[in-house]
Amino acid sequence: MARQGYSDGRLAIIAGRGLLPLHLARAARAEGEDPFIVALKDEVDHRFDDFESISVGVGNLAAIEKSFRDLKIGRVVMSGGVARRPEWRDIRPTFKTILKMPSVVRTLMSHGDDTVLQMVIKLIEAMGCTVIGAHEIAPALLARLGPLGQVSPTGDDLRDIEKGTEAALALGQLDIGQGAVSVGGRVVAMEGVEGTDAMLQRVAELRQSGRISARRRGVLVKLCKPQQDMRADLPTIGPSTVESAVKAGLAGIAVEAGRALVLEEQAMIAAADAAGIFVCGIEPSLDHGGLQ
Template sequence: MSATALIAGAGALPRLLIAAAPEMLVCQLEGFEALPGAEVLRFRIERLVPFFDALAERGIDRVCLAGAMQRPRLEPEFFDARTAALVPRLLGAMQAGDDATLRAVIGLFEEFDFEVIGADAICPDLVPGAGVLCGTLSAEDQRDAARAAEIVAALGAVDVGQGAVVARGLCLGVEALPGTDAMLDFVAQHRALAPAPTTGVFYKAPKPGQDRRIDLPALGPQTIAKAAAAGLAGIAFEAGGVLLLDRDATLRAAEAAGLFLWGRSR
C-alpha cells in the first residue's frame, strides 16, 4: 500500500489536502510557519539526499508538492557530500526559470524512486472540468476569454505567468512575478483605461508544456474579491487545469459579486 508525503508550502492548498488525507506525512522546509494540527518533518535543501533517505525509511513511496514556495537561500556550510554533488544541476535549473526548476525537483524525487503526484490525485474535486459553474457570460466575454487565453499561452511559453485580463479585446494586465493579486490590483487601479465599466475577463491556465503534477494555477475566494474590485465581468480558466480552492466559498463569493466562473475547454 502506498504511503504519501506532502511537501507543503504556503497558502490554503496544503491545509485542504491534509484535511482530505490526514494520514499523509507532512514535510516542510525549515523556516516555514508550521501547519496547525500537523506533525511536520522539517528539511533543508542543502541536505536533500538525507531527506530522501528519511522518507524512504518511513516507507514513503509517493510525494505531493503543494503550496507556494520561494527559492530558498542556499548556505554552503550545511551541504552534505551527496547533496553537494547535485548543486550544479539545481543551480542550472534555477537559472533557466521556474518551470525548469520544478522539472529538476520532480526528476530528483523520481531518481530516488518516489512517485510524484498532483494535488488532484489526493483531492480530485479540486480541479473543475468544462462548464459554467455560476453566473452567465456573453459572446463578448467569450471573445475576451479567447484573447486572454492566447496571451497566457504566449506568456507561458517564455515562463512568465499564468494569467491575463482582457476587456473588449484590450489587454489590461498580465501576471508576472508579483502574482495574480498584484495584477488584479493593477487593473483595479487603472480601471479608467478600460473601454467600459464592469467588463473584462480574467483568464487563468497552466503554462504550455507544464508538468501538471506541480504548480497548477489556483483560484479561491480572494481571487473573486480582487476580480470584483477590478470591475470584471467574470473569471475563465482552462478546464481541468486549475485548482479551485474552497469551492463552496468561492462559488458563493462569485454569485454574491455577480461574476461568472467558467471552465473553458482548450
C-alpha cells in the same frame, strides 16, 4: 546496499503557501491515508497540528531525504506556493545530489519556474519516491467545464476569454506565468512572478487611475502552460481570487477545465454569485489560442 524505492509507500505532502496543502492533507486522510507534511520554512502559512510533520528550509534536501527514508515515504505531492527560491548557500544536498550541485544552482539562478519544478521532481525521484499530482489525491478539486455558478459569460466576455487565452498560452510558452487579463478585447495585464492576486491588484490600480475604461469590465483567464507537468503548480483559484477580481472590476474568471484546481468551491461560487461575476471552466485550443 542500495535503498529500495517505496513507490507504494506512505504519502508525503510538501507544503508551501496557501490552502492547497491543507486541502490535500484532509482529502488524503479521508481516503484512509496518513500523510506526512513537509512544511517549508518561511513559506507555509497554515498549521498542520493534526498531522505528523517536519519544518525544513526549502533547500534542505538532506533533511527531507532522511525523513522520507525513516518513514518509508513512497509518494510525494508538491503543493502550495514558494515565494523565494533558495540561494545556493541554502541548499543542503544529499550524497546523491552533490555531483548535481552546479546544474542545480544554474537552474535556480537562470531558469523559469517550470524548469525549476522539473529539477525538483528529479531530485525527489532520486530519493526513491514517486512524485504524483495534487489532482490524483483530490480529483474533486479539478475545475468543471462550463459555468460553476449562476452567472454565465456574455458575448463580450467570451471575446475577452479568447483574447486572454491567447495571451495566457503565449505567456506560459515562455515559462513566465499562467494568467492574463483582457478588457474590451485588449490584454491589459499578464501574470509574472508576483502571482495572480498581485496582478489583479495592478489591474485595480490601472482602473482607478483611468488607464482602463470603467465602462468595460474584462476577464481573468488562468491556464496550464503548454508544457505544464500536471504533477506540479497547477493553476489554482478560490474565494480570494473572486475577491481580487471584484476589486479589479472584472466580469468574471475563466480557468482550464480538468487542469486547474478550485479551492473552497462552494464559498467561491457563493461569493461570485453575490458579486454578479461568473466563474467558468474552459477548454483552450492550442491551435488557435481560442476556445473549443
